[in-house]
Amino acid sequence: MMTRKTGAQILWDALEHQGVETVFGYPGGAILPVYDALLDSTIHHVLVRHEQGAAHMADGFGRASGRAGVAIATSGPGATNLVTGIATAMLDSSPCVFITGQVPSHVIGTDAFQETDITGVTLPITKHNFLVTKTEDIAQTIKKAFHIAEGGRPGPVLVDITKDAQQGECDYEWDDSPVELPSRTPRPTVSPEELDHAAEILNTAKRPLILAGRGVTLSGATGLLADFVEKTQIPVAMTLLGIGGFPASHPLNLGMMGMHGEAWVNQAIQNADVLLALGMRFDDRVVGDPKKFAPAARKIHLEIDPSEVNKIVQVEVALIGDLAGSLRALAPKVSCQDLAPWHGFIRDLKGDSAVRDIQQLPDSGHLYAAHVISDLWNLTEGNALVVTDVGQHQMWAAQYYKHDAPRKLITSGGLGTMGFALPAAIGAKVARPDEEVWVIVGDGGFQMTAAELSTCAQEGLKLNVAIINNGYLGMVRQWQEFFYDKRYAATPMRNPDFVKLAQAHGLLGLRVDKRAGIEEVVATARAAEGTTVIDFRVEKEDTVYPMVPPGNTIEAMIRRPESALEKKDDKALVKKD
Amino acid sequence: MEPSMRARTFVVLVEDRPGVLDRVASLFRRRAYNIESLAVGHTERPGVSHITIVMNADDRVARLVEANLYKLVDVLNVEDVSNVPSVTRDLALIKVRAGHERRAEVMQVGEVFRARVVDVSPDALIFEITGTEDKINRLVEVLRPFGILGLARTGRVAMAREQTPAEEFAHEGVV
Numbered sequence: 058m059m060t061r062k063t064g065a066q067i068l069w070d071a072l073e074h075q076g077v078e079t080v081f082g083y084p085g086g087a088i089l090p091v092y093d094a095l096l097d098s099t100i101h102h103v104l105v106r107h108e109q110g111a112a113h114m115a116d117g118f119g120r121a122s123g124r125a126g127v128a129i130a131t132s133g134p135g136a137t138n139l140v141t142g143i144a145t146a147m148l149d150s151s152p153c154v155f156i157t158g159q160v161p162s163h164v165i166g167t168d169a170f171q172e173t174d175i176t177g178v179t180l181p182i183t184k185h186n187f188l189v190t191k192t193e194d195i196a197q198t199i200k201k202a203f204h205i206a207e208g209g210r211p212g213p214v215l216v217d218i219t220k221d222a223q224q225g226e227c228d229y230e231w232d233d234s235p236v237e238l239p240s241r242t243p244r245p246t247v248s249p250e251e252l253d254h255a256a257e258i259l260n261t262a263k264r265p266l267i268l269a270g271r272g273v274t275l276s277g278a279t280g281l282l283a284d285f286v287e288k289t290q291i292p293v294a295m296t297l298l299g300i301g302g303f304p305a306s307h308p309l310n311l312g313m314m315g316m317h318g319e320a321w322v323n324q325a326i327q328n329a330d331v332l333l334a335l336g337m338r339f340d341d342r343v344v345g346d347p348k349k350f351a352p353a354a355r356k357i358h359l360e361i362d363p364s365e366v367n368k369i370v371q372v373e374v375a376l377i378g379d380l381a382g383s384l385r386a387l388a389p390k391v392s393c394q395d396l397a398p399w400h401g402f403i404r405d406l407k408g409d410s411a412v413r414d415i416q417q418l419p420d421s422g423h424l425y426a427a428h429v430i431s432d433l434w435n436l437t438e439g440n441a442l443v444v445t446d447v448g449q450h451q452m453w454a455a456q457y458y459k460h461d462a463p464r465k466l467i468t469s470g471g472l473g474t475m476g477f478a479l480p481a482a483i484g485a486k487v488a489r490p491d492e493e494v495w496v497i498v499g500d501g502g503f504q505m506t507a508a509e510l511s512t513c514a515q516e517g518l519k520l521n522v523a524i525i526n527n528g529y530l531g532m533v534r535q536w537q538e539f540f541y542d543k544r545y546a547a548t549p550m551r552n553p554d555f556v557k558l559a560q561a562h563g564l565l566g567l568r569v570d571k572r573a574g575i576e577e578v579v580a581t582a583r584a585a586e587g588t589t590v591i592d593f594r595v596e597k598e599d600t601v602y603p604m605v606p607p608g609n610t611i612e613a614m615i616r617r618p619e620s621a622l623e624k625k626d627d628k629a630l631v632k633k634d
Numbered sequence: 635m636e637p638s639m640r641a642r643t644f645v646v647l648v649e650d651r652p653g654v655l656d657r658v659a660s661l662f663r664r665r666a667y668n669i670e671s672l673a674v675g676h677t678e679r680p681g682v683s684h685i686t687i688v689m690n691a692d693d694r695v696a697r698l699v700e701a702n703l704y705k706l707v708d709v710l711n712v713e714d715v716s717n718v719p720s721v722t723r724d725l726a727l728i729k730v731r732a733g734h735e736r737r738a739e740v741m742q743v744g745e746v747f748r749a750r751v752v753d754v755s756p757d758a759l760i761f762e763i764t765g766t767e768d769k770i771n772r773l774v775e776v777l778r779p780f781g782i783l784g785l786a787r788t789g790r791v792a793m794a795r796e797q798t799p800a801e802e803f804a805h806e807g808v809v
């Protein structure tokens with residue numbers, strides 16, 4: 058039934074119809090009509106402490122659930138504070154809808170108070186954006202925004218609504234008809250010839266390898282991939298964002314590839330004769346020097362986005378379309394072959410790598426980040442939803458926290474946004490309240506968005522925050538160690554007392570500096586009702602191995618010296634208070 | 635340089651909305667594609683604009699440009715007319731110094747190129763010429779010694795000669 062509503066009321070009604078239950082936001086002048094109408098909506102609003110936090114929360118919600126997360130901000134500075142979060146969501150194909158207030162339409166273009174051309178600013182970092190100046194257009198635009206954000210290759214969509222459009226009234230009734238976008242993207246269809254071509258390449262392969270990216274999870278193809286691997290016995294390497302798309306515990310899962318990938322994985326890639334790339338985009342952190350990437354391999358790319366095909370690495374055949382559909386069509390054409398010699402070859406590579414694994418080294422009584430994460434994995438039985446920040450701890454989390462299920466590792470891959478972890482974890486927890494959520498974050502990145510602890514407290518959310526505190530901007534320090542002659546410019550950090558910081562928020566804070574203490578603090582944190590912050594005082598100058606120096610072939614890895622721990626023992630360890 | 639590197643002409647149909655040109659231009663800038671020429675105008679269909687973009691690209695980049703253009707929600711159709719028989723035209727207005735004593739000479743040159751005189755003043759006249767880019771370039775060269783006082787060109791517009799076979803389109807934006 059038609060009723061008379063304001064634009065602000067229509068907005069909430071439209072969001073409700075999209076199934077939105079929670080939004081993340083921060084009010085201000087140009088969005089005030091929307092906030093006023095919020096009180097009459099069923100939707101819960103999480104008040105953040107900085108709009109960047111709201112953006113990462115929406116992103117974390119999107120990654121954890123597969124449905125678009127929603128963030129709201131006012132015009133001008135509110136909107137520009139979202140920008141880092143929008144760019145983060147864009148590069149990792151995360152479905153989000155951002156709603157910003159805009160100055161009244163009659164003053165647009167006059168440099169009015171808090172006027173920023175946010176659709177202009179976010180043009181290159183959104184999948185699409187809209188400026189809405191008419192009350193009547195709000196509902197349809199919201200519908201389109203969700204459709205675009207969640208459809209195909211997901212991504213962020215921004216809807217900028219002028220204040221007069223929020224305040225205006227019109228006759229309104231929710232329109233349930235499907236979204237019709239006039240834009241007509243040619244429907245990518247996989248031809249039988251392309252399928253046969255791909256199958257022919259796979260069926261003659263002696264050393265094939267699957268490169269699994271985030272597309273596996275996004276297209277819901279994890280089960281299909283498992284079946285495909287079962288049938289073909291082709292080993293799987295994962296990108297950072299591909300983690301969870303194929304169970305870590307599967308014997309044919311080799312682990313992560315790329316700059317900090319497992320050495321044997323990169324070696325396997327370079328020795329492969331066929332690469333089957335699934336929903337991944339050959340990021341430079343994955344391929345190193347593209348000219349030297351798997352030169353002997355015939356390459357097949359299954360990808361929904363045609364603009365990713367032949368962008369970095371030239372492939373012989375591309376199956377463009379939804380990954381699940383392509384894989385389903387391809388599977389019956391691929392026949393099993395004896396890959397035992399290839400499996401044996403990889404096993405030998407792995408043997409060589411494993412002796413360098415930090416976990417094989419004796420426990421020297423000091424705290425190593427890798428030990429923290431590996432123990433955390435054991436203690437949580439690999440079931441936690443892990444949200445990481447960016448830096449060394451992120452790479453250790455990828456290496457040592459092994460996931461068997463999709464959407465259990467949330468991390469900023471493409472943009473590498475420090476400050477992502479805590480707010481993204483809030484979004485993930487809101488999306489999946491039954492999950493045990495662990496934030497793994499560096500002391501540097503934690504301080505970028507630490508104010509969101511306050512949001513956790515206000516919302517009564519239960520997160521476990523593991524600060525991997527090395528007193529350095531660790532990853533940058535590592536680059537300085539390797540490539541800048543150990544000249545540690547602007548990387549040592551003097552930190553606040555994180556335990557007291559937690560306490561100041563009314564939260565539990567814990568500290569540990571010995572491996573023997575990990576079990577107890579993890580148990581205490583898990584048992585605690587509210588968000589708990591653990592300050593893990595780890596070895597200050599530890600290094601993530603292996604490492605492919607940027608721009609190199611992925612075989613050129615800096616490896617952990619055989620006796621690394623013994624050497625590091627001499628160094629001053631964590632300073633005690 | 636890639637052997638397939640050459641000038642490509644894309645005819646892009648877009649929704650006639652504020653900011654659409656911005657989106658297209660932003661795409662080229664962001665992906666570091668270099669636009670040689672760009673022309674925008676209406677089409678026979680209300681609400682649909684026509685953008686002709688000329689750029690240098692090899693086959694691989696040309697496919698990426700097309701794929702990226704299709705990712706823009708406002709883009710309705712993209713055609714790389716470099717691969718099909720097509721007509722390409724440029725329009726130029728050229729103001730040439732032409733005092734009383736040289737006017738006849740200048741006009742004769744124009745006639746050879748089938749340029750039209752669209753304005754005459756005591757010291758100058760304005761030619762209008764349409765044609766291929768090459769033809770216009772040659773006229774400009776021939777007029778240069780007389781003194782060119784102003785030059786405005788539209789950039790190339792292009793159209794495929796034949797109706798391209800109707801492709802299968804979906805209303806669902808896939809990307």
Ligand SMILES: Cc1ncc(C[n+]2csc(CCOP(=O)(O)OP(=O)(O)O)c2C)c(N)n1
Pocket residue numbers: 446447448449450451473474475476498499500501502503525527529530531532533
């Ligand atoms: C917003 C932002 N600024 C700067 C960087 C560059 N950067 C990458 S890793 C890193 C250091 C991170 O230090 P910390 O958070 O302490 O984590 P660690 O590497 O020590 O685990 C920096 C500064 C970034 N990725 N993001």
